[in-house]
Amino acid sequence: MPHTLPSSSSAADGATRLVHSGVIRVSGADAASFLHGQLTNDMTGLALGEARLAAYCSPKGRMLASFVAFKRSRDEIWLSCRADVLPATLKRLRMFVLRAKAQLSEGGEDAAQLGLVGSSAIAWLAQALPDAAKAAVWSKHELGTAAVVRLPDGAGQARWLWAGPVADAEAVLAALPALAPDRWDWLEVRSGVAPIVAATVEAFVPQMLNYELVGGVNFQKGCYPGQEIVARSQYRGTIKRRAMLVHTEVATQPGQEIFWSGDAAQPSGLIALAAPAPEGGWDALIELKLAALDDGSLHLGANDGAVLQPLAMPYAVPREATA
Structure with a gap:
């Protein structure tokens, strides 16, 4: 058996900009069916109140990108992925749209992303969006013009992805303690779910x-x-x-x-x-x-x-x- 170190008990608390992440927006009547034919997870069954992890693979089954996918409306799905793979992934996905009624674009000013964790985040969510504070992993809620996705725990700590307009993101950051980006990165590692970079x-x-x-x-x-x-x-x-x-x-x-x-x-x-x-x-x-x-x-x-x-x-x- 391998040697096992004890888990760190260091608690994280607050909010941070997810500077390494970007959003691909897929909109149109065929958005879900188009993505269903491209990704490893079921996109046609994706409900407004949930998110799903998915991979985008080459014909050889090798991962080109990975996403946290969630609907912003009936005909629009957001794909949160690492920013350093976004341009090539967006270009490749566009090649396969063909006759599908789907438009793909980068998120822009309406798609800033924050990571939330810890007691302050829980208290803020409990007041602003009670259902999200106690939600199950991979659930998604709307909070005004933003979406809040419950992510897998990192080091035993509950985490959320907040995605919405830049101006609203600044208000969230002002309401919560500042979380060091390195601490969020560590929580992502300890979640056991690695994005493709x-x-x-x-x-x-x-x-x-x-x-x-x-x-x-x-x-x-x-x-x-x-x-x-x-x-x-x-x-x-x-x-x-x-x-x-x-x-x-x-x-x-x-x-x-x-x-x-x-x-x-x-x-x-x-x-x-x-x-x-x-x-x-x-x-x-x-x-x-x-x-x-x-x-x-x-x-x-x-x-x-x-x-x-x-x-x-x-x-x-x-x-x-x-x-």
């Missing part, structure tokens, strides 16, 4: 980042790019790599390779997301060969690189796929 485009199939374990893949929906490969990986028991949490004492970043002492000849994994830990060092969400969890040690960047110590995941991760 520029350094990891086409590095993973969805199961390598545990997307089917956290509601990001629907195996009953129709076809989408890479669907056959994603389904084959699931039902033929070929999932040999998974996302895991680790801690290290040195700075790290997405795209760095991981080496395992049991197979020093080649990399055994990749950093998917990383952030400074409140109590020192760095925490990272990594993609890793499952065999590397049996024995030996993990190292960053080279066989003699900094040691990576496994952390407990916030949800169960199976060792093999099951049908």
Whole structure:
């Protein structure tokens, strides 16, 4: 069994601008059906009161982008994704609109994004939007001209995505304590759900980042790019790599390779997301060969690189796929 460090008890509180995130707006009568044919999750069944995690894959099943998707109206869906993959993703999605009644654009001034967490956020939501303060993960509520999405917990702390006009975002930031961006990044790492960033485009199939374990893949929906490969990986028991949490004492970043002492000849994994830990060092969400969890040690960047110590995941991760 891998060594497991205790989870940090450091609490986060307040609001922060999500400067690394952007929004793709998809509007029109065919917005949902168009996205349904492009993403790994069910978009035609997406209700106004919910959000869904989804991946956009290449024909080879490799993730080009990932989204928190939610409806702003009956005919408009917002896709929150990392800003460094947004331009290429928007351009590629537009190529496949064809005759669909769907228009795609960047979010603009109406689509600022904030991250909310902690007791102050809970108290503010309880007053402004009581249902959102106690909502289940992946639920979505309207708050004036903004949307509020309940995200998966980070380090056991409830989190929300706020998306709306820039002017309204400033009012929210003024009403809540300022949260350091690094702290939000750390909570995202500790949620166990890694977004695709520029350094990891086409590095993973969805199961390598545990997307089917956290509601990001629907195996009953129709076809989408890479669907056959994603389904084959699931039902033929070929999932040999998974996302895991680790801690290290040195700075790290997405795209760095991981080496395992049991197979020093080649990399055994990749950093998917990383952030400074409140109590020192760095925490990272990594993609890793499952065999590397049996024995030996993990190292960053080279066989003699900094040691990576496994952390407990916030949800169960199976060792093999099951049908």
